[in-house]
Amino acid sequence: MSSRDVTEEMFGMLPVTSTIVVRDTTEPREASGYWSKAYLSRKTHIPRTKSVWKDEIEAIATQLANAKAMYNALSPIYTMPNEVLAYIFEILAYTNGYRTEGCKWGWVSISHVSQRFRSVAIGHASLWTNLLLDKQSFPFDVFLVRSRRLLLEVRGEFEDQDLISGHWSAVPGHWSTVFVNPVFDNLARMRLLDLQHGTIDSSNARDWLQLLHEPAPELRELNLKFIASLYLDIDPDFIRDRAPKLQTLSLTGLQMSWNINSSLFLRSVRLINAEKGDGSSPFTFKNVLHCMQNLPCLEHLYLWKSLPAAKEDLSDTRASLSYLRDLYLTDCDARCLVLWSSLNLPPTCIIHVTLLDRIGDGETIRLSACLQGHFMRSDCPTYRRVMVAGDSEDDYPYSLYPNDAIHFAIHTMPGDGRDVERNGMSPPGEREDGPSTIRFSFPGHYETDFVCSLMALIPAEPVQTLSISDRILALGIDHEQLVTKALGHFNAIDALSVSGMVDDPESELIKAFGECLLRQCQRQLSERDSATSFLPRLDTLYLEAFPFRNKAERARGPRLVDIMATFLQSRAAAGIPIRTLDLSHSDIGRGRVQTWQSWVEDVSWMESYAYDSAPELSEETTTQDGTGSWQDTWEDDADSSDEDL
Known part of the structure; x- marks a missing residue:
């Protein structure tokens, strides 16, 4: 039976x-x-x-x-309509890719939960349109069938194990070429193709570049990244004829052909390391400008060492990019300045210019003219934040300088004075919406006058926030001159941020800031109105990594902690107190902070840097009102105790 x-x-x-x-x-x-x-x-x-x-x-x-x-x-989930369940699966597919760590198959595992889940997942073709090219047994054919005739997004990242471990491997017949034919066969269905090739074997790269000789009528986004610069140019016929819907083009190690004589509807162009830099480029700077004239819809332009040398006269050649929102230029020989000065841009366009080497006097004049022309526009945005900071280790896309670069940025948003890296010094990327920004990065061996001359061009009255960071680390920079000129020019700011280095108790920037406050305190003894003339609107002061307990400064004169106390007390007495004082990573005693709270409405500091064991003040440095004064410690600093900090 x-x-x-x-x-x-x-x-x-x-x-x-x-x-x-x-x-x-x-x-x-x-x-x-x-x-x-x-x-x-x-x-x-x-x-x-x-x-x-x-x-x-x-x-x-x-x-x-x-x-x-x-x-x-x-169960409640089974009462949901199939459409709602499919929408939930789409969210899972977006947040949990096929290679999600700790989850075999990622979101695809939902097709093995129950018959209904499987039926809904397989029946929803858009779930299967994101395909990967790798050697870890991705079910390429399964996704291809279940996606039916919908447009595909194909991504592949090919790296040899030898390359990952730091040894170059150039093996003929690289395993990544096994995916060439499947991509060729389905190129007509692709809306996105993203290939990142981590090998220096140019023969494999050329195999992939044969794709550009095939029609891609639905392709919207193309990203080709090769770790070795091949200096091969992309056929302009591919962009114009074979991929007419292309909107985003990103090339690394490849050259874009600037010989484009008809309008293209590209919205984003991103070129990295596409120019040899020795002047042997087959293109001229006029070719670049003519190409820009044929990109009327361009919104994002990012060029990193991708411009030819500017040797010809460009005074009669300009290009208008009326819809450009982001302009990121990094190059040598002042090429980025030449391009910037040759473009007509909307006033709200974000501009990031990085100079990889020192420019001559003529290019300095060009830079000043670009800034003056921008600020003199009737529709120029109102810039409310100025930031001066140094290079960071994770600068994008590569570290540009050996720890001696200066970053200088201005923003339309005022900020709170604390966001030197979070706003304005962050890696460039395409924004959906945000404040207008102008940012310059240049080698640190420029004279201080050069930096100050750039700041002097900025309209001072609208600026509300000034941030200066000791990450500058620039050779030859006179920090005292920089601080004095900056505080003198932007005298109407509401918030001031000064940031030292946590592991550098001998910060030149903090010394310069202390000297500036000391001169102001000394001036108050001889000038009745000096307290109200120096930063009269300042109500927020943010100090990071200030070495208030540095014993080495005792032999040099007044202590920083006493200068700060006198500064805060004098402003409170003049009726213009600092309302918010933020001490971050600053080694200061809890008793000193409690004393400062009598002059400042809100004092905040990191508890880990406040020392409970320190007595409030030593007898030698205590005034009648219970505070330390720089005047009292001028003669006796070398002998006074450090316990009061």
Whole structure:
């Protein structure tokens, strides 16, 4: 007797397709009693052979599975329409890719939860349109079939293990080429193609570049990244004719052909390391400008060492990019300045210019003219924040300088004075919306006058926030001159941020800031109105990594902590107190902070840098009002105790 016959005989009184309605008054034990009786009545007719009982077990298992399916069907998630369930799966596919760590198959595992989940997942073709090219057994063909005829997004990142471990490997017949044919066959369906090749074997790269000779009528985004610069240019016919819908073009190690003589509808162009830099480029700077004239819809332009040398006269050649929102230029020989000065840009365009080497006097004049022309526009944005900071280790896309670069930025948003890296010094990227920014990065061996001359061009009155960071680390920079000129020019600011280095108690910037405050305190003794003329609107002061407990400064004159106390007290006495004082990573005693709270409404500091064991003040440095004064410690600093900090 087969398991099907057993099922029909044992459960014939209750067909599988029937619906059980359990009333609330039914006792739970009734079901147990019913199935016990049914089993006992069936048991007496079953021969005692192993094969027969195997059929019985299979039949019971089938009914148990049906009962579990009925039970699961009453769960809340099963009451959702298929459309809602598919939308949930789309969110899972977005947040949990196929290679999600700790989850085999990522979101695809939902197709193995139940028959309904599987039916909905397979029936929703858009879930299967994101394909990966890798050697870890990605089910490329399965995704291809289940995506039906929808447009595809294909991404591949190819890196040899030798390359990852730091050893270059250039093996002919690289395994990544096995994906060339599948990509060729489905190129007409692709809306996005992202290939990142981590090998210096140019033959493999050339195999992939053959794609650009095939039609891609639906392609919207193309990203080709090769770790070795091949200096091959992309056929302009591909962009113009074979990929007419292309909007985003990103090339690394490849050259874009600037010989484009018809309008293209590209919205984003990103070129990295696409120019040899030795002047041997087949293109001229006029080719670049003519190409820009044929990109009327361009919104994002990012060029990193991708411009040819500007050797010809460009005074009569300009290009208008009316919709440009982001302009990021990094290059040598002042090429980025030449391009910037040759473009007509909207006033709200974000501009980031990075000079990789020192520019001459003529290019300095060009830079000043660009800034003056921008600030003199009637529709120029109002810039409210000025930031001066140094290079960071994770600068994008590569570290530009050996720890001696200056970053100088201005923003339309005022900020709070604390966000030197979070706003304005962050890696460049395409923004959806945000404040207008102008940022310059240049080698630190420029004279201080050069930096100050740039700041002097900025309209001072609207600026509300000034941030200066000791990450400058620039050779030849006169920090005292920089601080004095900056505070003198932006005298109407509301917030001031001065940041030292946590591991540098001898910060030149903090010394310069202390000297500036000291001169102001000394001036108050001879000038009645000096307290109200120096930063009269300042109400927020943010100090980071200030070495208030630095013993080495005692031999040099007034201590920084006493200068700061006198500065805060004098402003409170003049009726223009500092309302917010934020001490971050600054080693200062808790007693000193409590004293400062009598002059400042809100004083905040990191508890880990406040020392509970330090006495409030030593007898030598205590004035009648319980505070330390720089005047009292001028003569006795070398002998006074450090415990009062």
